[in-house]
Amino acid sequence: MTLTIRFMDVALEEAQLAGARGEVPIGAVLVKNGVILARAGNETRALQDVTAHAEILAIRRACAILEDERLAGADLYVTLEPCTMCAAAISFARIRRLYYGAPDEKGGGVDHGARFYSQPTCHHAPDVYAGIGETEAAALLKDFFTAKR
Amino acid sequence: MTLTIRFMDVALEEAQLAGARGEVPIGAVLVKNGVILARAGNETRALQDVTAHAEILAIRRACAILEDERLAGADLYVTLEPCTMCAAAISFARIRRLYYGAPDEKGGGVDHGARFYSQPTCHHAPDVYAGIGETEAAALLKDFFTAKR
Numbered sequence: 001m002t003l004t005i006r007f008m009d010v011a012l013e014e015a016q017l018a019g020a021r022g023e024v025p026i027g028a029v030l031v032k033n034g035v036i037l038a039r040a041g042n043e044t045r046a047l048q049d050v051t052a053h054a055e056i057l058a059i060r061r062a063c064a065i066l067e068d069e070r071l072a073g074a075d076l077y078v079t080l081e082p083c084t085m086c087a088a089a090i091s092f093a094r095i096r097r098l099y100y101g102a103p104d105e106k107g108g109g110v111d112h113g114a115r116f117y118s119q120p121t122c123h124h125a126p127d128v129y130a131g132i133g134e135t136e137a138a139a140l141l142k143d144f145f146t147a148k149r
Numbered sequence: 150m151t152l153t154i155r156f157m158d159v160a161l162e163e164a165q166l167a168g169a170r171g172e173v174p175i176g177a178v179l180v181k182n183g184v185i186l187a188r189a190g191n192e193t194r195a196l197q198d199v200t201a202h203a204e205i206l207a208i209r210r211a212c213a214i215l216e217d218e219r220l221a222g223a224d225l226y227v228t229l230e231p232c233t234m235c236a237a238a239i240s241f242a243r244i245r246r247l248y249y250g251a252p253d254e255k256g257g258g259v260d261h262g263a264r265f266y267s268q269p270t271c272h273h274a275p276d277v278y279a280g281i282g283e284t285e286a287a288a289l290l291k292d293f294f295t296a297k298r
Contacts (some may be wrong), residue, residue, distance in 0.1 A: 063199060067197055069193055084234075092232075107270050113270025121261055
């Protein structure tokens with residue numbers, strides 16, 4: 001559990017860094033065998049890439065490091081419930097466990113809306129653990145959108 | 150309609166090229182104001198990137214060309230019904246129309262499984278036109294998987 005909190009703290013740090021860059025403050029960390037493979041914050045603005053969510057960037061970077069299309073045995077820590085795009089990418093990458101912080105009622109695709117892992121078109125579902133670091137993750141997002149208004 | 154078929158032919162060409170590279174033969178073309186912005190075939194193997202579906206690559210390339218996170222007014226032609234990941238990315242990019250060839254009962258996210266555009270967590274849905282070039286698109290996939298066995 002201590003390690004789990006430590007890795008989510010790294011994801012929260014990535015979220016803070018993203019917010020400081022003017023990006024929506026969401027962060028993600030990919031871990032395998034207790035080692036961080038990749039960490040990323042949201043970069044949709046900087047990269048002018050609508051797919052550059054923290055989870056997608058962490059998956060891409062980890063795949064590049066491992067020189068593998070799949071990340072079997074890897075665990076993903078992300079500060080917000082993944083959207084439907086990211087939920088599917090996590091499945092395709094064969095990620096073992098998904099830990100997320102705050103739920104996302106408006107855009108989440110794991111426990112809201114598409115609930116991708118419950119679909120017959122989903123061929124691998126990670127184990128999902130929600131709520132770790134939820135308060136801090138949600139506060140980062142709330143502060144960001146309050147400041148933007 | 151003639152233009153629609155012409156653009157789907159380009160997508161089919163990209164699918165064939167992908168197959169020739171040993172990738173799953175799926176191709177996509179992004180068009181705006183009658184001009185091709187980007188074309189792509191599946192490159193998950195070559196790029197060692199599980200997210201490198203034809204649609205995602207075409208979206209990324211078009212965003213880079215337009216220096217914009219959004220592709221409002223653009224139309225996407227793809228040979229196979231997009232998966233859930235790509236369906237969501239198409240929505241995020243604000244693509245206007247989606248033309249796809251063959252349906253994908255096992256992995257589609259538009260008219261199967263998650264049916265993302267019907268979800269309350271979907272905040273932009275393209276107009277969807279299915280079946281253009283379906284026979285050729287399906288034959289490419291069937292031949293590819295038959296040859297692999």
